[in-house]
Amino acid sequence: MAQSPITPRGEDFAAWYQDVVIQGDMAEPAEIVKGCMVIKPNGYAVWELLQREFDDRFKATGHQNIYLPLLIPQSFLQKEAEHVEGFSPELAVVTIAGGKPLEEPYVIRPTSETIVGHFFAKWIQSWRDLPLLLNQWANVMRWELRTRLFLRTTEFLWQEGHTAHATHDDALDEVLRILDIYADVAENVMAMPVIKGRKTQSEKFAGAVSSFAIEAMMQSGLALQAGTSHDLGQNFGRAFNVQFQTSEGTLDYVWQTSWGVSTRLIGGLVMSHSDDKGLVLPPKLAPIKAVLVPIYRKDEEKAQVLETAHRIAKEVGAKVDDREGQTPGAKFFHWERRGVPVVLELGPRDVASGKIVLKRRDTGSKEPVPQSEINCMLNDTLDRMQTDLYKKAKDQLKSRTVLANSIEEVEGILNEVTAEKGNGKFVMAHVKDDPACDARMKEFKATIRCIPTQDEYDGPGKCIVTGENVDRRVVIAKAY
């Protein structure tokens, strides 16, 4: 019998997304805690693979991991003016502990800049202590009004990098180095093309001088901010008195950065590649790359098939689905929904002919392969699938990116867009980095996603809102 069906993308994109995540057994709402989710093994395994990719790159660029307290004294959040304003609406606060009201409440960290500021002040005395390059893998909590699995949950997992530098140039280099790492993992591991860019002043992180981000386009055509890297200037250095003695003997505040990617990336992964049959995972992030489904009828067939199945599975590193009492058909659906890149089918006919059937998750193509070549063919297929998924996503990004040269044009395009229809677009237009311009975009429920770091279009032009000169087109879109 059919399991709960997956809502087709074309019918209702948001419902499709939720169905894919749940049917793919990645996560489910933790119905006992508002806005939180349970990340299940098939989802957490993807997170572990992603973590490894990022962590290796952070280590390779000189960062070390630390762990900071979950609770932050409430007064800490208030030390940086913009920071407190940005975060106070979404804080969860602990006011009672040990059965007694606390003298000073603790907030559950929404991010750790403030606590880092405190410890940086203790640890940094001299320019010789710099740069200080740290990262933390942690959970954080932001009391969101509206939540969606992975994309926005009250509690989420992430990494937050925190670094301190002697000069602004060094800090900015760090910010961009990390942005490159984020883009590298997104494109080459997640097969998710991104646009690197700077956030506008009104979209930047609360407390930063400037924020950079990678923006991805989902199959709905909506934008997803997939990672951010912030130039904090000396804002937190001043707020927490993080001073160091320069080589010339003077005192200066450190220049800090912070940067993060979260479990939101898993949502992005799902919305980049999956289809109406369920989850599609790029091979590099598939916890199980191939499953072998044995097919047999009589006992003597079973013995033969299983023997060959285990031999081949061992050779290629596949998992044999030898569960009893489930027909092959049920198994095919099971693994398909869970996004396994390749399913191998082995039955009596294949045993007799010395072949095995290889089926690709993304294209659905099925072909018999000589058993002697299966190892090579499988690796080949996984490699091809990885690059094909990227190409497909890149093509969609290109075909759904349009130029606009007037505010009316932008409005006309974006007013057609709804999240359910999944007909989103990236609109490239000349717009000034000015809060008034951001506000204008909000009128049609869109935002300036970023000012690309690399101009792939026609260079300078006149702002379609103010008429002033700006040096390149920005990305305007509706977003998650």
Add this chain to the structure above:
RNA sequence: CGGGGCGUAGCGCAGCCUGGUAGCGCACCUGCCUUGGGCGCAGGGGGUCGCAAGUUCAAAUCUUGCCGCCCCGACCA
């Protein structure tokens, strides 16, 4: 924070209007049978009906209060 919906077996739901032995499908267990895209048959186990108070001889059902979750809009990785 506004609008809507929901809470009954592990999951999805019916029953409620009109109070009277708690039901269906899937899943699960046992046996037989089947197996190249969600097999079939037979038998079986599983529930303080979200919580609390009230009305009543009697409450899943009526009344009141509370709690929680989900979905749709304004803030956000």
